[in-house]
Amino acid sequence: MEPIEHRMVRERCLDVTRRHFLRDCGVGVGKIALASMLAGPALKARSAPSMADALAPKPPHFAPKAKAVIHLFMAGGPSHLDLFDEKPKLKQYEGKPIPPEVIGGQRYAFIRSDANCLGPQFKFAKHGEAGTSISEALPRLATIADDICLIRSVHTTQFNHAPAQIFFNTGFSQPGRPSMGSWVTYGLGAETNDLPAFVVMSTGSGISGGAANWSGGFLPSVYTGVRLRNQGDPILNVSSPEGIDPRLQRDTLDLIGEMNRKRFDAVGDPEIQTRIASYEMAFRLQTSAPELMNLRSESKKTLDLYGVDPDKPSFARACLLARRMVERGVRFINIYNEGWDAHSDVIGNHRSNCKSTDQGAAALVADLKERGMLDETLVVWGGEFGRTPMVETNPTLGRKLGRDHHPQAYTIWMAGGGIKAGMSYGATDELGFHVVEKPVHVHDIQATILHLLGLDHERLTYRYAGRDFRLTDVHGQIIRDILA
Numbered sequence: 001m002e003p004i005e006h007r008m009v010r011e012r013c014l015d016v017t018r019r020h021f022l023r024d025c026g027v028g029v030g031k032i033a034l035a036s037m038l039a040g041p042a043l044k045a046r047s048a049p050s051m052a053d054a055l056a057p058k059p060p061h062f063a064p065k066a067k068a069v070i071h072l073f074m075a076g077g078p079s080h081l082d083l084f085d086e087k088p089k090l091k092q093y094e095g096k097p098i099p100p101e102v103i104g105g106q107r108y109a110f111i112r113s114d115a116n117c118l119g120p121q122f123k124f125a126k127h128g129e130a131g132t133s134i135s136e137a138l139p140r141l142a143t144i145a146d147d148i149c150l151i152r153s154v155h156t157t158q159f160n161h162a163p164a165q166i167f168f169n170t171g172f173s174q175p176g177r178p179s180m181g182s183w184v185t186y187g188l189g190a191e192t193n194d195l196p197a198f199v200v201m202s203t204g205s206g207i208s209g210g211a212a213n214w215s216g217g218f219l220p221s222v223y224t225g226v227r228l229r230n231q232g233d234p235i236l237n238v239s240s241p242e243g244i245d246p247r248l249q250r251d252t253l254d255l256i257g258e259m260n261r262k263r264f265d266a267v268g269d270p271e272i273q274t275r276i277a278s279y280e281m282a283f284r285l286q287t288s289a290p291e292l293m294n295l296r297s298e299s300k301k302t303l304d305l306y307g308v309d310p311d312k313p314s315f316a317r318a319c320l321l322a323r324r325m326v327e328r329g330v331r332f333i334n335i336y337n338e339g340w341d342a343h344s345d346v347i348g349n350h351r352s353n354c355k356s357t358d359q360g361a362a363a364l365v366a367d368l369k370e371r372g373m374l375d376e377t378l379v380v381w382g383g384e385f386g387r388t389p390m391v392e393t394n395p396t397l398g399r400k401l402g403r404d405h406h407p408q409a410y411t412i413w414m415a416g417g418g419i420k421a422g423m424s425y426g427a428t429d430e431l432g433f434h435v436v437e438k439p440v441h442v443h444d445i446q447a448t449i450l451h452l453l454g455l456d457h458e459r460l461t462y463r464y465a466g467r468d469f470r471l472t473d474v475h476g477q478i479i480r481d482i483l484a
Contacts, residue, residue: 054189054220054222054223054273055185055189055190055197055222056189056190057188057189057190057191058187058188058189060187060188060453060454060455061454061455061456061459061460062454062456063454064418064452064453064454064455065375065376065378065417065418065452065453065454065483065484066376066377066378066416066417066418066452066453067191067331067376067377067453068326068330068331068332068333068376068377068378068417069180069181069184069331069332069333069377069378069379069380069417069449069453070319070322070323070326070333070335070364070377070378070379070380071180071181071332071333071334071335071380072319072335072337072357072361072364072379072380072381072382073165073168073169073213073334073335073336073337073382073383074337074340074353074357074381074382074383075161075165075204075207075208075209075336075337075338075339075340075383075384076161076208076338076339076340076341076342076383076384077161077164077340077341077342077383077384077385077386077387077405077406077410078340078350078353078382078383078386078387078410079121079342079346079350079386079387079403080152080386080387080409080410080411080428080432081120081386081387081389081403081432082120082121082122082135082137082346082347082350082387083122083134083135083137083138083350083354083411084133084134084135084150084152084411084413085152085409085411085428085432086120086124086133086135087120087389087428087430087431087432089430089431090117090118090119090120090389090430090431090432091119091120092119093117093119093389093431094116094117094118094119095116095117096116096117097114097115097116097117098113098114098115098116098117098389098390098431098433100114102429102431102433102434103433106408108159108388108404108405109159109160109404109405110343110392110394110397110399110404110405111388111390111391111392111394111404115388115390115391115392115393116390116391117389117390117391117431118346118389118390118391118401118403120135121346121347121350121401122135122136122137122347122350123135123136124136125142127142127143127145128142128145128146128422129146129422130145130146130422130423130424132145132146132148132150132422132424133424137350137351137354137358138354138358139358140358140359140361140362140363141358141361141362141413143362143366144362144365144366144415145422146421146422147365147366147369147374147415147416147421147422148365148413148414148415148421148422149413149414149415149419149420149421149422149423149424149425149482150411150413150423150424150425151411151412151413151414151424151425151426151440151445151479151482152409152411152424152425152426152427152428153409153425153426153427153428153435153437153438153439153440154382154386154409154410154411154412154426154435154440154441154442154445155407155408155409155410155435155439155440155441155442156168156384156385156407156410156441156442157173157407157442158173158384158385158407159385159405159406159407160405161208161209161341161384161405162208162209162210162212163209164384164385164405164407165207165208165209165213165384166209166212166213167384167442168384168442168445169209169212169213169214169334170212170213170215170217170471171442171443171446171470171471171472171473172473175209175210175212175215176212176215176217176218177215177217177218177469178215178216178217178218178219178223178462178469178471179212179213179214179215179216179217179225180332180446180449180471181198181200181214181225181331181332181333181334182198182214182215182216182217182219182223182224182225183219183223183450183455183460183470183471184198184331184332184450184453184455185197185198185223185331185332186219186223186460186462187450187453187455187460188331188453188454188455190329190331191329191330191331192328192329192330194328194329195289195292195325195328195329195330196225196226196330197330197331197332198214198223198224198225198226198330198331198332198333199225199226199227199228199325199330199332199333199334200213200214200225200226200227200228200333200334200336201227201228201229201318201321201322201333201334201335201336202227202335202336202337202338203313203314203315203318203335203336203337203338203356204336204337204338204339205338205339206338207336207338208338211227213334213336214227214334218462218464218465218469219462220271221271222273225332225334228289228321257276260272260275260276261276264276292321292324292325292328293321294310295308295310295317295320295321296310298310298320302320302367303320305363305366305367306319306320306359306360306363306364306367307359307360307363308320308360314356314360315335315337315356315357315360315361316357316359316360316363317360318335318360319335319360319361319363319364320360320363320364320367322335322364323364323367323368323371323373326368326373326377327373337353337356337357339352339353340353340383342387342402342403343392343394343397343399343402343403343404344392344397344398344399344400344401344402345400345401345402346387346401346402346403347401349402361379361381364379365379365415365416368416369416374415374416374417375416375417375418376416376417377416377417378414378415378416378417378418378419378449378452378453379414379415379416379417380412380413380414380445380449381412381413381414382410382411382412382413383410383412385405385406385407385410386406386407386408386409386410386411386432387403387404387405387406387410388403388404388405388406389403389406389431389432389433390403390404391403392404406433408433408434408435409428409432409433409434409435412445414482417452418452418483418484419452419482419483419484420482420483420484421484423482425438425440425479425481425482426438426439426440438481440479441475441476441477443472443473443475443476443477444476444477444478444479445479446471446472446476447472447476447477447478447479448478448479448482448483450471450472451478451483452483457470457471457472457476457478458470458472458476
């Protein structure tokens with residue numbers, strides 16, 4: 001016999017009409033509609049594209065000049081005055097205070113604004129058919145003078161390393177925004193399934209801006225740069241542990257993938273899709289990464305061109321790996337070389353850094369050109385800012401004959417990928433302090449890089465926190481005079 005309490009509940013429910021339900025349960029049509037609206041994002045997330053879809057090749061906004069970018073980032077701030085921007089007048093001012101009308105109200109991190117001038121620490125000579133003036137510290141770069149475009153009028157708004165590095169790479173001075181490589185991958189997708197579309201390597205002691213330089217920021221994490229080591233396993237733990245054969249690993253990944261897909265169906269978090277595909281990419285990297293890193297397949301001529309020992313990490317080795325990555329479909333490659341922060345002994349610091357980077361960078365351009373790849377590969381070389389015309393000397397810190405950070409003017413160079421070759425662009429004043437001709441802001445460089453890849457920097461946007469963001473924020477002009 002049915003318990004009396006169950007019968008009472010059943011009879012009470014039968015007395016409830018639709019009107020009673022909408023009135024008395026506190027739901028109401030409005031709340032039902034609200035619930036439907038709130039469910040929308042969850043339903044949309046559950047139908048979100050997989051990582052494979054997110055990285056599928058996408059059409060550019062217009063026909064591109066370049067298909068890939070190799071960005072050689074000289075972290076620390078190379079001195080334009082000692083490498084690229086010859087200033088005889090600065091030599092005449094050596095040992096004298098910089099004129100007050102030049103310095104204005106500028107303040108610096110480590111020196112007084114009335115510090116004495118320091119002349120160029122290396123000799124300059126003209127090279128190539130265009131007669132490009134290049135420092136003796138870069139003899140290999142001088143051999144490809146007709147293949148590069150020197151931009152001598154770059155300026156930035158940041159004067160400390162981490163903010164300036166992050167600004168150059170993400171368009172914003174604080175961590176949290178997507179990097180250039182992330183924007184490019186988001187805009188164009190990937191050309192390979194066997195290697196990451198966006199790869200990062202470093203060849204120094206540390207990067208002030210850290211991983212924020214290659215972060216995906218608020219973009220889905222699938223667009224974040226993947227850091228490869230320059231020695232040993234390119235990614236830690238990519239090799240299977242002893243006793244794990246390919247069949248067992250495949251079965252394990254299939255099981256993990258099934259569990260992750262069930263979790264995705266339950267909660268709709270698109271990052272789970274990224275996790276699934278990351279496991280799969282790691283599995284493929286166990287084959288593709290060792291093949292990529294094995295430089296013994298390169299000819300002796302090529303190894304000698306770069307000055308590479310296949311088994312020793314170096315900047316030149318990273319440059320050769322970058323060329324191999326482009327051949328295999330990698331879209332964007334960052335190579336960081338740290339150590340250019342010459343607060344003391346600028347001549348010793350730059351001689352050492354040039355020795356370790358000059359041959360590799362020049363060989364990369366020459367190698368790409370010989371293989372017919374330079375026209376579709378954009379190579380960018382430069383740091384986050386320049387160095388002061390004034391000397392930094394601080395006995396307390398043990399510093400002498402150095403230069404401080406200088407955001408007002410510096411030099412980068414670009415080659416290939418739709419850039420005019422054998423030209424110099426822009427100019428600074430006679431002391432190399434201010435830009436006086438054709439100024440180029442960091443946002444202009446970013447806009448130009450995107451343009452060469454077939455992307456309109458004003459149209460490449462991502463909606464986050466209620467508004468559309470882009471790499472160049474609300475700034476940036478394409479440097480059309482340097483386009484081929």
